[in-house]
Amino acid sequence: MSAVHTQGTPTLSGSTRRVAWIVSAVFFIEQLDATIIAPALPAMAADLGTDAVALSGAITAYLLGLTMLIPLSGRLADRYGDRRVFALAIFAFLASSAACGLAQDAEVLIALRFVQGLAGALMAPIGRLIVLRKADTHELVEAMALVILLAMIAPMVGPFLGGLLTTYLGWRWIFWINIPLCLATLLLVWRFLPAQPGRPGARFDALGAGLTGLAFAGLVYGLMALGERGAAEGAWHSAIVALAGGLVLLAIYVRYARRHPEPVLALALLSIVSFRDAMAGSTLFRIAVGGVPFLLPLMLQEVYGYSPLAAGLIVLAPAAGGFVMKFFSTRLLRRLGYRTGLLLHGLLAALCLALAAVLDPREAFIVYVLALFGFGWARSLQMNAYGTLAYADVGKPKLASATSFFLSVQNLSVALGVALTAVLLRALETLGDATAAHSYLWAALVLGTLCLLSALLCFSMPAGSGGHLLVRNARS
Numbered sequence: 451m452s453a454v455h456t457q458g459t460p461t462l463s464g465s466t467r468r469v470a471w472i473v474s475a476v477f478f479i480e481q482l483d484a485t486i487i488a489p490a491l492p493a494m495a496a497d498l499g500t501d502a503v504a505l506s507g508a509i510t511a512y513l514l515g516l517t518m519l520i521p522l523s524g525r526l527a528d529r530y531g532d533r534r535v536f537a538l539a540i541f542a543f544l545a546s547s548a549a550c551g552l553a554q555d556a557e558v559l560i561a562l563r564f565v566q567g568l569a570g571a572l573m574a575p576i577g578r579l580i581v582l583r584k585a586d587t588h589e590l591v592e593a594m595a596l597v598i599l600l601a602m603i604a605p606m607v608g609p610f611l612g613g614l615l616t617t618y619l620g621w622r623w624i625f626w627i628n629i630p631l632c633l634a635t636l637l638l639v640w641r642f643l644p645a646q647p648g649r650p651g652a653r654f655d656a657l658g659a660g661l662t663g664l665a666f667a668g669l670v671y672g673l674m675a676l677g678e679r680g681a682a683e684g685a686w687h688s689a690i691v692a693l694a695g696g697l698v699l700l701a702i703y704v705r706y707a708r709r710h711p712e713p714v715l716a717l718a719l720l721s722i723v724s725f726r727d728a729m730a731g732s733t734l735f736r737i738a739v740g741g742v743p744f745l746l747p748l749m750l751q752e753v754y755g756y757s758p759l760a761a762g763l764i765v766l767a768p769a770a771g772g773f774v775m776k777f778f779s780t781r782l783l784r785r786l787g788y789r790t791g792l793l794l795h796g797l798l799a800a801l802c803l804a805l806a807a808v809l810d811p812r813e814a815f816i817v818y819v820l821a822l823f824g825f826g827w828a829r830s831l832q833m834n835a836y837g838t839l840a841y842a843d844v845g846k847p848k849l850a851s852a853t854s855f856f857l858s859v860q861n862l863s864v865a866l867g868v869a870l871t872a873v874l875l876r877a878l879e880t881l882g883d884a885t886a887a888h889s890y891l892w893a894a895l896v897l898g899t900l901c902l903l904s905a906l907l908c909f910s911m912p913a914g915s916g917g918h919l920l921v922r923n924a925r926s
Contacts, residue, residue, distance in 0.1 A: 462589050462596070465644075469584045470596040472638045473577040476540065478600035479631050480570050483547070484512070485608025490621040497621065500556045508556075508563045513865070515567020517670045520858045521662040521714050523575040524850030525654060532580050532646040537639050539572035544632035551625035579853045582841055584644060590919050592780045594838050602773045602830065658714035661703040662858070668696025669862055673869035715858065716851040719844065725852065727911050728840035731792065732856075733863045734904035735799075735832050738897040740867020742768070742803070742825070745875075745897065749890040754812055764811070767819045771826025772833075779834045788916040789908050792835050796905025799828035800898045807894035832904075842916040871897065 462470070487509065494508075526535050546566040553559035578597065585593040615623040672693030675686075707713035720726045743765070750761035783791050802825035811818040837856075844852045871893055878889035 462592055463586075466581075466585050466589050466593055467596065468642055469644070470581055470593045472635065472642060473581050474597045474600040475631075475635050475638070476536075476573055476577050477598060478604050479543070479628060479635065480573055481601045481604035482608050482611070482631075483543075483566070483570075483625075483628060485605045486612035486615075486624045486627075490612050490616040490624050493616050493621045494559075495556075498554070498556045498559065508560050511560045511564040512567040512570070513670060513861075514667050515564040515569075516571045517567075517666045517858070517861050517865075518663040519568050519571035520575055520861065521666065521854050522659045523572050523857075524579065524852075524854035525659065525714055526572065527576050527579055527646070528850050529654060532576055532583070533639065533643050534645070535572060536576045536580060536643070537636060539569050539576065540632050540636050540639065542569035543573060544629055544636075547625045547628035547632070551622035575853045575857045578857070579850055580643060580646070582849050582853065583646060583846065587918060588921055590841070591783055591834070591838050595776055595779050595834050598834065598837075599773075599776045602769065602776060605769050655710060655712060655714040658703060658706060658710060661699050661706065662715055665696045665699035665703060666858060666862060668692045668699065670865045672696060673862075673865045714851075715855045716848065719848065719852055719855055722843050723912065724842040724915055725840050725844060725856075727907070727915065728836045729856065729859060731796075731904045731907045732832075732836035732840070733859055734900050734907070735796065735829075735836070736860055736863035737867040737870060738799075738803070738900040738904075739829055739833075740864035741871035741893075741897045742867075744868045745871050745890065745893055746806070746822075748875075749894070750811070753887045753890055754810065756811075764819065765822070767822035768826030768829065771823035771828075772830035773826075775827045775830035776834075779831045782831060783835060784920045787914070787920065788835055788839050789911045789913060792832060792839075792911075793905050793908040795828040795831045795835075796901055796908065799825055799832065800901035800905065802828065803894060803898035803901060807891050807898065838919060839916045842919050867897070 523535075543566060546562055546569055550559060550562045550566065553562060578594075581593055581597055582590070611627075612624050615621070615627065669692075672689045672691075675689030675692065703713075703715075704717065707715065707717050720729070746765045747761045750756040750764060756764065786794065802821045805821040806818060806825065809818045809821065840856050841849065841852055874893040874896055875889050878892055
């Protein structure tokens with residue numbers, strides 16, 4: 451096992467650190483909005499005259515909007531300037547949040563959540579793009595770890611804050627809380643973020659954007675429909691049609707992109723070894739990561755009899771592990787290198803997930819929580835490592851396309867993880883002698899196996915992959 455040779459002391463320049471903190475704050479707002487809504491669904495449904503299951507469309511609509519515009523984000527930033535589009539996206543998120551809090555029926559709320567998702571689709575990738583363009587090569591790992599630091603806190607406070615606001619102020623405040631947060635970040639964006647000039651003459655691949663947006667929306671909708679437990683026959687039919695349509699549009703886009711000089715998602719990026727390795731390993735790992743938050747709370751309640759509140763508190767352990775890792779991930783990667791670091795932490799994630807599957811928390815609570823903490827610790831390093839390795843050898847002119855490509859596949863992977871977990875549970879429950887405990891056990895072991903497979907892919911990586919990102923105080 452060879453360590454990466456480093457010199458000097460790791461540090462970020464003041465300007466890079468400031469940009470990373472501002473983008474991290476925007477990521478916090480987006481992640482908070484994604485996690486704060488779930489505890490409020492029953493109160494929202496009662497107030498709007500519907501039921502909580504029907505109102506879950508507010509979550510689905512947000513994810514659909516998020517997926518449709520991500521492929522377009524890089525091109526918009528290139529054409530109109532990244533800071534300008536970033537600020538407009540934050541303002542659109544603010545306005546749609548305010549409107550969501552004023553909605554008087556479920557249909558309007560769901561439509562507004564779709565608009566909110568469109569704004570969010572520009573916030574995350576363009577924010578990441580701004581940091582990638584600002585950071586020097588030796589700053590990239592530490593800068594990206596800082597960017598997602600606040601995003602790791604949001605899932606820890608979101609459900610609690612959602613319940614608190616709903617109980618004492620009303621469910622509408624879970625949307626209105628975004629207003630002061632977005633206003634504060636808008637001021638910081640205009641005051642401190644560097645302005646990348648747009649290229650008005652840049653080619654705009656409208657057809658490619660339409661094909662990829664509709665393809666990804668069809669795939670996400672189909673996967674989410676398949677993941678609904680007890681779905682009606684009509685829902686299965688619509689899911690299959692959406693998946694088939696998404697795959698057909700994706701195949702058409704692949705053929706189209708090979709002939710287009712500047713496609714919205716540049717498939718030529720897959721010829722870059724580090725980008726291709728990061729995409730392959732990250733996709734497998736994120737499928738597992740996508741399924742775990744869906745699986746664990748259900749397992750704790752339906753198998754071990756925990757209350758929703760107790761289950762929610764227990765599953766904070768992975769978030770806590772991920773948060774703590776943020777203070778060590780840069781040093782660990784510099785000591786181990788990408789290949790060894792990803793291999794070891796992929797194995798750790800698989801082992802911890804397997805332990806959580808076979809242990810009964812009522813009998814070995816401390817070990818169970820430590821296993822979840824370890825999974826979150828390993829997951830955090832994997833996210834940071836894959837998220838920086840993908841850009842290790844991508845030139846500055848291609849950063850926008852690489853960001854759109856990577857984040858689009860990332861979102862699809864998470865949706866696939868939720869759908870795969872739900873389908874596994876449904877299939878296992880149909881077996882005559884399978885108990886609920888066995889169904890959840892085997893579903894968790896399948897997710898752990900995906901973590902293991904992602905780790906094994908590291909053997910195909912070049913030994914020094916991404917090494918130039920880990921040299922301290924290097925000069926760009």
